[in-house]
Amino acid sequence: MKKGIIILIVLGLFTLSGCHNNSSPARKFKQMAEKANRSCPTRLNESITLDSTSYNEKNNTVSYFYSVTGELDSPAYMKANYATFKQALQDAVDNSVDMEEYRQFGTSIQYVYFSGSNKERLAEFSFTSPK
Numbered sequence: 001m002k003k004g005i006i007i008l009i010v011l012g013l014f015t016l017s018g019c020h021n022n023s024s025p026a027r028k029f030k031q032m033a034e035k036a037n038r039s040c041p042t043r044l045n046e047s048i049t050l051d052s053t054s055y056n057e058k059n060n061t062v063s064y065f066y067s068v069t070g071e072l073d074s075p076a077y078m079k080a081n082y083a084t085f086k087q088a089l090q091d092a093v094d095n096s097v098d099m100e101e102y103r104q105f106g107t108s109i110q111y112v113y114f115s116g117s118n119k120e121r122l123a124e125f126s127f128t129s130p131k
Helices: 002-013 025-037 073-095 097-104
Strands: 048-055 061-066 109-117 122-127
Touching: 002 073, 025 048, 073 097, 073 109, 073 122
Parallel strands: 061 109
Antiparallel strands: 048 061, 109 122
16 A cells, blocks of 8 residues: 555656746646647556646646556555545645645646546546645
């Protein structure tokens, strides 16, 4: 279980870096998502692949979409560890230097995990940044 928590914390810290410019934060976040998608899918480790990311300007939300395999590819496992994963990701969103721009702009962060074997949604974690 500890390995799964560490994996999710690392993913929580994964942000769309680069593509810095002087435009509005919303435009910057959209460009960062588009740039990251050019490298997707990106295998992060033996169990997790970042499939895509998006920025929705209408609701000011950055979303990350992952496929998981192995131990994480289990509805029962995700359900049993949901609260622990959510708290670890919340701590990462709240404290990560990489998430500072999102926090300053009041951006919501969404992590969605899908089964690598059957493509069903296993878990979703959403966090609203303080304004």
